[in-house]
Amino acid sequence: MPRTDKVCFDRILPAELRRPLPGRVFSIGGGRFRAAFEVAKLWPNGSVIRMGFVNGTAAQQNMVKQFSVQWTQFANLTFQFGAIAGAQVRIAFNDDGAWSYIGTDALGIPANEPTLNLGWQDEGVILHEFGHMIGMIHEHQNPIGNPIEWNKPVVNAALSGPPNNWTQDVIDHNLYAKYELSQINGSEFDSKSVMLYSFPASWTLNGFQSEPNDVLSDVDKAFAARVYSRAVVPSLVDLPVAEAVEASIGQPAEEDLYKMTARAEGRYTIETDGPSDLVMTLYDSSGNQIAQDDDSGAGRNPRIVAQLMPGDYKVQVRHYNTANGTGTYTIRAAKG
Numbered sequence: 062m063p064r065t066d067k068v069c070f071d072r073i074l075p076a077e078l079r080r081p082l083p084g085r086v087f088s089i090g091g092g093r094f095r096a097a098f099e100v101a102k103l104w105p106n107g108s109v110i111r112m113g114f115v116n117g118t119a120a121q122q123n124m125v126k127q128f129s130v131q132w133t134q135f136a137n138l139t140f141q142f143g144a145i146a147g148a149q150v151r152i153a154f155n156d157d158g159a160w161s162y163i164g165t166d167a168l169g170i171p172a173n174e175p176t177l178n179l180g181w182q183d184e185g186v187i188l189h190e191f192g193h194m195i196g197m198i199h200e201h202q203n204p205i206g207n208p209i210e211w212n213k214p215v216v217n218a219a220l221s222g223p224p225n226n227w228t229q230d231v232i233d234h235n236l237y238a239k240y241e242l243s244q245i246n247g248s249e250f251d252s253k254s255v256m257l258y259s260f261p262a263s264w265t266l267n268g269f270q271s272e273p274n275d276v277l278s279d280v281d282k283a284f285a286a287r288v289y290s291r292a293v294v295p296s297l298v299d300l301p302v303a304e305a306v307e308a309s310i311g312q313p314a315e316e317d318l319y320k321m322t323a324r325a326e327g328r329y330t331i332e333t334d335g336p337s338d339l340v341m342t343l344y345d346s347s348g349n350q351i352a353q354d355d356d357s358g359a360g361r362n363p364r365i366v367a368q369l370m371p372g373d374y375k376v377q378v379r380h381y382n383t384a385n386g387t388g389t390y391t392i393r394a395a396k397g
């Protein structure tokens with residue numbers, strides 16, 4: 062049964078709804094890779110993501126555990142299913158469609174709300190929603206080599222009625238909007254991706270249709286393994302406050318990890334400088350994300366300003382382009 066009645070939507074933060082799709086998205090080039098990740102929302106490589114179930118039967122929960130972990134055979138991530146209290150990803154089985162926040166957006170959602178919903182369950186939809194959860198976007202919104210010519214009156218009529226009842230804003234955002242070309246590395250449309258919507262030929266003007274993809278495609282697997290690479294394991298380097306540390310992203314997908322100690326409560330500024338386009342994330346000692354930044358500093362450098370209590374913190378630096386980016390930088394933390 063094709064899932065054309067109820068289609069997944071990316072649950073997005075309200076501030077993003079009326080904006081163009083975020084530009085900080087790329088997919089791996091080379092002609093073979095097409096899967097696309099939203100870079101600013103990736104979990105740190107090697108993350109153990111804590112997950113809990115809001116509701117659901119034992120059978121439903123077991124099905125999720127069974128199928129979702131296929132991603133972790135390729136991505137260097139661990140899905141740790143446990144108590145709902147403290148869970149970073151909260152999975153519900155409400156009659157509310159199938160959706161997920163993208164990547165680390167889940168961390169900003171109030172703790173009493175789900176971050177991933179499975180209004181229906183099968184292998185395909187579980188893999189698809191967990192794809193969003195690890196940062197993947199919809200393939201039909203990739204501008205490169207995209208063969209889809211939407212028949213908008215038909216699509217609008219189908220999705221504005223039950224069971225989706227989407228507004229035009231939501232349809233525009235989930236179907237027609239595409240990520241910015243300048244932020245996508247050359248890629249090729251993969252009709253086998255689990256991240257592609259399934260829809261009938263009547264939804265397009267050119268006869269394009271998409272069958273349900275219920276398993277990870279070879280490209281899905283390869284891409285997850287590169288974005289969350291097991292080949293690159295970060296080591297922890299001291300970042301003394303008020304001293305500059307020279308460093309580099311020496312190979313693609315490298316993540317540099319620093320330990321910073323705040324000796325007194327107050328405002329701290331952590332920033333990089335140099336020619337590389339970097340993304341920086343600040344964590345507390347338990348690994349909870351405090352802040353993330355891409356371009357607030359000089360040029361394309363990140364800068365985070367945070368009010369901190371005394372204690373140890375971790376600062377992660379990675380290249381914006383985790384597929385191909387390398388380069389040097391200086392990192393500095395200062396009080397004030």
Ligand SMILES: [Zn+2]
Pocket residue numbers: 069070071189190193199
């Ligand atoms: Zn989706």
